Amino acid sequence: MKMLIATDWGWSEMLWVALISICLVFFVLVLLVGVMKLFGCVFTARQAAGRPAAAATGRVVVQGQLHEEEIAAIATALNIYCSAMHDRESEVLTILSIKRAYSPWNSKIHGLTQMPDRK
Amino acid sequence: MWNLLTAGSDFVSDSLLKFAESTGVAGFFTQMGWGSLAMIGVAFFLMYLAIRHKFEPLLLFTIAFGMLLTNLPGANLYHTELFAGGHVHWDIFVANAGLLDYLYLGVKLGIYPCLIFVGVGAMTDFGPLIANPKSFLLGAAAQIGIFATFLGAYALGFTPTQAGSIGIIGGADGPTAIYLTSMLSPELLGPIAVAAYSYMALVPVIQPPIMRLLTTKKERKIKMQTLRPVSKLERILFPLVIAVIISLLLPSAAPLIGCLMLGNLMKECGVVDRLSKTVQNELMNIVVIFLGLTVGATATAEAFLNFKTLGILVLGVVAFCMGTAGGLLLAKLMNCFCKEGNKINPLIGSAGVSAVPMAARVSQTEGQKADPSNYLLMHAMGPNVAGVVGSAVAAGILLSFLG
Numbered sequence: 001m002k003m004l005i006a007t008d009w010g011w012s013e014m015l016w017v018a019l020i021s022i023c024l025v026f027f028v029l030v031l032l033v034g035v036m037k038l039f040g041c042v043f044t045a046r047q048a049a050g051r052p053a054a055a056a057t058g059r060v061v062v063q064g065q066l067h068e069e070e071i072a073a074i075a076t077a078l079n080i081y082c083s084a085m086h087d088r089e090s091e092v093l094t095i096l097s098i099k100r101a102y103s104p105w106n107s108k109i110h111g112l113t114q115m116p117d118r119k
Numbered sequence: 120m121w122n123l124l125t126a127g128s129d130f131v132s133d134s135l136l137k138f139a140e141s142t143g144v145a146g147f148f149t150q151m152g153w154g155s156l157a158m159i160g161v162a163f164f165l166m167y168l169a170i171r172h173k174f175e176p177l178l179l180f181t182i183a184f185g186m187l188l189t190n191l192p193g194a195n196l197y198h199t200e201l202f203a204g205g206h207v208h209w210d211i212f213v214a215n216a217g218l219l220d221y222l223y224l225g226v227k228l229g230i231y232p233c234l235i236f237v238g239v240g241a242m243t244d245f246g247p248l249i250a251n252p253k254s255f256l257l258g259a260a261a262q263i264g265i266f267a268t269f270l271g272a273y274a275l276g277f278t279p280t281q282a283g284s285i286g287i288i289g290g291a292d293g294p295t296a297i298y299l300t301s302m303l304s305p306e307l308l309g310p311i312a313v314a315a316y317s318y319m320a321l322v323p324v325i326q327p328p329i330m331r332l333l334t335t336k337k338e339r340k341i342k343m344q345t346l347r348p349v350s351k352l353e354r355i356l357f358p359l360v361i362a363v364i365i366s367l368l369l370p371s372a373a374p375l376i377g378c379l380m381l382g383n384l385m386k387e388c389g390v391v392d393r394l395s396k397t398v399q400n401e402l403m404n405i406v407v408i409f410l411g412l413t414v415g416a417t418a419t420a421e422a423f424l425n426f427k428t429l430g431i432l433v434l435g436v437v438a439f440c441m442g443t444a445g446g447l448l449l450a451k452l453m454n455c456f457c458k459e460g461n462k463i464n465p466l467i468g469s470a471g472v473s474a475v476p477m478a479a480r481v482s483q484t485e486g487q488k489a490d491p492s493n494y495l496l497m498h499a500m501g502p503n504v505a506g507v508v509g510s511a512v513a514a515g516i517l518l519s520f521l522g
Contacts, residue, residue, distance in 0.1 A: 006278075006279045006520070006521045007278060007280070009279045011273075013279075014269070014270060014273050014279060014282075017521075018267075018270050021269075021516045022262070022263060024369075024512075024516050025262050025512055025513050026256075026259045028364075028365065028368055029255040029256065029258060029259040029505070029508070029509060029512065030259075031364065031368075032252070032255050032361065032364065032508075033252045033253060033255045033256060035360060036249060036252035036255070037252050039249070039360075040249070040250075040252065040347075043349075043350055043352070044347065046350075047348075067348050068246075
């Protein structure tokens with residue numbers, strides 16, 4: 001049987017293509033749901049197995065496994081704490097010119113650390 | 120002296136006439152001159168929307184400027200005849216090509232949309248999708264709009280390949296729409312890109328009425344269970360597994376999915392931070408400029424000012440609405456099989472139409488209108504990124520059938 005090219009398609013072919021396509025989209029994504037569920041089971045089991053050991057070593061929270069909401073709560077609490085701690089400054093910046101007379105104590109040349117002379 | 124001057128008068132008048140004819144202004148008085156003028160008006164309008172109202176400004180602005188450049192008579196920056204019949208006519212290319220013709224090769228050869236996908240992948244957090252894989256189903260349901268519109272476009276007289284390109288607007292994914300259209304029906308690239316990006320910007324206007332219409336207040340108040348934490352290893356394995364599975368099942372979707380997952384792996388593996396930052400910023404920005412300009416350049420008066428464009432704009436909004444409704448209805452259906460306390464808020468179903476992250480934000484906003492203490496954003500990000508994968512899969516399927 002000769003395969004029709006897309007330009008010659010009629011309603012029958014269009015309906016079939018639409019139906020098959022949507023079924024394929026669902027098939028592929030359902031397959032991915034299955035794979036990811038499997039992944040989830042494996043990793044949740046791994047995390048559950050690793051938890052007592054972590055607690056015993058005192059490392060309860062593993063880096064990267066802190067929940068987003070917990071991170072947000074900690075960040076907010078820190079922000080509130082830091083803003084409450086911070087004293088209010090005048091916010092006025094003043095530049096005072098200071099006359100520096102030459103002295104060997106602030107001279108760059110004399111202030112350079114001499115390299116040790118290895119012999 | 121006088122005789123010399125009068126003898127050359129014919130030469131002067133001919134030269135001036137020739138010069139006047141060579142200017143762009145004379146082009147406005149030719150057969151399609153009014154069309155060019157109208158398209159310049161459209162370009163200014165789109166630029167107004169992008170600058171004044173910030174409608175997807177990154178792309179709408181560059182598209183509008185490309186549209187302006189291509190419709191300036193005599194500028195000769197873009198030539199449709201070099202890409203006539205869906206092929207690059209290399210024999211006359213070098214002799215005739217303008218700047219935008221060279222840049223358009225990136226669209227024609229499917230390079231820019233894939234590079235954009237690398238950047239999108241590097242900016243996307245697939246964590247909510249990994250934590251709740253059921254979101255993939257909502258992403259699939261939202262693709263119904265693509266295939267319904269595919270049939271609708273055929274009913275309106277478009278060819279099957281054109282119908283496929285118009286349907287993909289419902290995927291609400293700009294690079295995917297551009298990729299598929301440049302492969303199937305490049306003659307519609309301008310109107311389809313403008314429609315896709317305009318509707319993506321209008322997601323907060325289009326979706327909420329459909330969301331409120333298809334859900335009850337009780338459903339909108341559903342609070343979802345907190346997502347489980349996702350380990351780094353899962354985040355690293357996810358892009359690898361998805362790229363391999365989809366590329367094996369649908370090789371035609373491999374360029375898009377492969378690039379999306381490459382970008383994501385760069386971000387998640389944590390050892391190529393420099394590359395990850397580059398694809399998220401510099402590369403993405405450069406490609407957006409080229410893509411926008413060249414897609415806008417395809418919107419010539421001949422290609423844009425016809426009833427087909429009107430049809431595309433109408434079908435595009437229909438595709439969006441049907442995709443939104445598809446996601447919402449499947450979420451409601453899934454609730455019939457879920458235990459109490461494990462129910463899905465149907466509002467997150469509408470985020471399955473891609474349009475990352477705008478659609479997820481709309482779900483969050485609508486959820487908070489029903490219950491201000493309800494936070495749906497992270498839950499909605501799952502279907503949202505599943506929609507990106509779903510629309511790339513749908514594009515791959517359409518490409519394998521119609522290409």
